[in-house]
Amino acid sequence: MEDSVRRYISLWWSLFQNSLTRDMEFKANFLGGLFVDVIFYGIQFFFFSVIYSYVDAIGVFTKEDVMIFLIVTFLTDTLYMFFFAGNLFNLNRWMVRGDLDFFLLKPVHSQFLVSFRYIKSYAVVSLVILSILLVSRVVIYSQPVPLLNWAAFIISLGLGWIIWYGVEFIISTSCFWFKNFSVSGWLSHEILKFSTRPDSIYTGLFRKVLLSAIPMILIVSIPTRILLYGPDIKYLGWQLIVALVFLINSRIIWKKGLLRYESASS
Amino acid sequence: MPIRVNALSKHFRLFKREAGLSGAFRSFFNRKYEDFHALREISLDIEDGEILGILGENGAGKTTLIKLLVGLLHPSSGQVDINSFTPWNRKTAFLKQISVVMGQKNQLWWDIPASESFLLNQKIYEIEKTEYDRRLKELVELLAVEKKLNVQVRRLSLGERMKMEIIAALLHNPKIVLLDEPTIGLDVVSQSKIREFVKYYNQQYGTTFLITSHYMHDIEALCKRVFVIHAGKSLYDGNFKELINRVNPRRKLQFEFSEIPNSGMLDSLGNEFEFELKDTFLRAELPDSDLTRLVTQLFKLSSPASITLEDLPVEDTMRSFFANPEQFLQ
Known part of the structure; x- marks a missing residue:
């Protein structure tokens, strides 16, 4: 088990180096990727600044809370971009064109390879900037944030990341059943938008759905709550259960999907 | 393996x-x-x-x-x-x-x-x-x-x-x-x-x-x-x-006479084998056994200036095979 973990970490590092080598072949593309992120984050900050110029709070989230919430949103988004965006988003195309053959022929866990083959290396820069921004915002936050909050936040953020991976993976692998489901990437992208708004705006049945079947609230809002208001064992426990359910389901669906794989003709 | x-x-x-x-x-x-x-x-x-x-x-x-x-x-x-x-x-x-x-x-x-x-x-x-x-x-x-x-x-x-x-x-x-x-x-x-x-x-x-x-x-x-x-x-x-x-047992023969043969000389062969005669060149596409007999008889009639034997192009053979594969394998 330990050997296996070590092997896959080392393999991921090789995939990262390989991706970085490829990304750096095209300077403009590499720098453009950074620039696009800056524009995207800037627009989001501007959008929420406008909202808070009219209201003092949305639910429990005050303006300074929302600014931290936004940084956590961007951090989650960047983590997702860094690890998965170059992979799951393309699964349908790989399947339709038969490129998936080369993933399946490698002596590596096939789900690992389709999930991590291409790492968007330029996202590292955004990750570093956002992490610094988050720390500096929390340092000047009106209430002190103890280290325990940070520790629980990192765990919660990781669980949210696994949940998002599970959701996206399950949507992407539907292409095995539909033969061609090129909208899967965009569908996931649109669903993810529910996670980029503070959870206080969701109420009633819809809130329950976003906490379970489409657990978008668990991805950003819960980690932010834990960071600002302290660890909540109920939320953490629920995140853990949902993460496990989605991870196990992703595994089952992948195996069933492979049984249906027809591989494109040569 | x-x-x-x-x-x-x-x-x-x-x-x-x-x-x-x-x-x-x-x-x-x-x-x-x-x-x-x-x-x-x-x-x-x-x-x-x-x-x-x-x-x-x-x-x-x-x-x-x-x-x-x-x-x-x-x-x-x-x-x-x-x-x-x-x-x-x-x-x-x-x-x-x-x-x-x-x-x-x-x-x-x-x-x-x-x-x-x-x-x-x-x-x-x-x-x-x-x-x-x-x-x-x-x-x-x-x-x-x-x-x-x-x-x-x-x-x-x-x-x-x-x-x-x-x-x-x-x-x-x-x-x-x-x-x-x-x-x-x-x-x-x-x-x-x-x-x-x-x-x-x-x-x-x-x-x-x-x-x-x-x-x-x-x-x-x-x-x-x-x-x-x-x-x-x-x-x-x-x-x-x-x-x-099995698909095409024929081979190509090109037999070059040292001088233009007279037609009477080849009449008897013409009844037995299919070939084409142009100037000093005799060309035929026949199964191996027929080719051997033809060459033996040609040697009896005249000594050649040159002689070549070739397999038929394998691409052509396979093309005719795939046109009707069952026919060749019965």
């Missing part, structure tokens, strides 16, 4: 629709499916170190067979046993011992030099650094691509790209290599280099090769044994030369 294939079948469910917009609308609401039998009851044994040619027209089932043998597809029925592995279970130990090169698909990354993809393969296949360096050096020298290693794949010619694909496929020293149309689109020089390489590599390492190709010269140069598939069914499994002889 011997390969045992037993009653292997693969069916696909395809949806059918009529052409045009109305057909698209109808099929959108009422989709009709039909079963396509890509492979039916294929049985086949391949021994270690063999080079087997898999022949068939487009859509005959060659690639489907290859994809089943490497575990990309699950069969509808039947078994495959490769050294006690079932390919579609995709065990790591099995995947480390096989390799596939598809002439129409690339495993190398387009935007970076092939050497970067090789490095990644070293990690994926867990090849020791010294062993990796040794094998890479050997393969690069054999295929004469030393100067192209650090050139982006997209800047390579088709032939160079195929050589790099072959290197990527062989770095981990697989026991079985499946080459699906490895010379497609290549010029004759590159085709011939790849053939020579495969032959050498097979002799040197005893690697089993399964090759599909529409270029009969590939098959003729590399494969003693061929497996012919027609409409998903096994049609022939045996010696390639025997198949050629």
